[in-house]
Amino acid sequence: MAHPTQLGFQDAASPVMEELLHFHGHALMIVFLISALVLYVIIAMVSTKLTNMYILDSQEIGIVWTVLPALILILIALPSLRILYLMDEINGPHLTIKAMGHQWYWSYEYTDYGNLSFGSYMIPTQDLTPGQFRLLETDHRMVVPMESPIRILVSAGDVLHSWALPAMGVKMDAVPGRLNQTAFIASRPGVFYGQCSEICGANHSFMPIVVEAVPLSHFENWSALMLKDA
Known part of the structure; x- marks a missing residue:
């Protein structure tokens, strides 16, 4: 960050x-x-x-x-x-994730994993724990396997948003009624922060993006737990 x-x-x-x-x-x-x-x-x-x-x-x-x-x-x-x-160029992605922008949060749907989907809301300042970052932390992170091509389908449910992740070199507009796509490969493990980069309303600055890149085995364990709790 x-x-x-x-x-x-x-x-x-x-x-x-x-x-x-x-x-x-x-x-x-x-x-x-x-x-x-x-x-x-x-x-x-x-x-x-x-x-x-x-x-x-x-x-x-x-x-x-x-x-x-x-x-x-x-x-x-x-x-x-x-x-x-x-x-x-998007060739043979290993994983496809649909990111939907809402006023004012992001929701993610792992289309290759059935009903694996969740909303990602910013954690209020008063609820932060030591080591977390104000206006950047979310209650649910988008977890992806590292060193794998990830395709992101980006859209919006209400107004224009923009899914931007600077460390990955990704910025894609989320347009209602339109499905845009972008892709990235996380070359190392870590937690990467981004924010909506389109002025989408009063709480525009309160819809952060958090992507956590982990080894494939950790990702499989995480997805199994998420599907079990769904």
């Missing part, structure tokens, strides 16, 4: 988020180089005779400021298209 005074993204917990972090660094370096070049040109124009009309109107300068932006766009577009393809 995010920490106070933290700069940058949360630690990646999925292959897609790792790719997004690498692309962020790649794009940031390009922006830095462009800024340095523009600053150099401005300083040169102020302190030298670079403003000479024969230099500014030369064919060479015209070629440079036409070709250079095109190369920069290619350097940004190619890796971003690759990541978009990786995020859109």
Whole structure:
């Protein structure tokens, strides 16, 4: 999860988020180089005779400021298209979970496990135990097996919501009457926090998302207990 005074993204917990972090660094370096070049040109124009009309109107300068932006766009577009393809590709998911947004909580249905479904409500501040996080903890976590492709079907029962989990690199809008899908692979065990990222009403900030990634054997034990209590 995010920490106070933290700069940058949360630690990646999925292959897609790792790719997004690498692309962020790649794009940031390009922006830095462009800024340095523009600053150099401005300083040169102020302190030298670079403003000479024969230099500014030369064919060479015209070629440079036409070709250079095109190369920069290619350097940004190619890796971003690759990541978009990786995020859109969903092949043979091991588990499918349907996430429904409501005012103001999430409900989850494990479609591969019969009647395994539950609501996930935020724990009020006065009910938190030591070590839990305010406005982020829920009474029921979405438990998933790690290192397995998980498909999330996202929809809403009332208004627009958005299922967002930063550590996994996932953000999908929940639209009433529409079924969107996304996927992720938890590359390590842990508890990962997210929140609704669409302004959905007065209690928009009180519908957190908690995903717990566990080994497959632990997940099977958890699902058996949940089905037994259902």
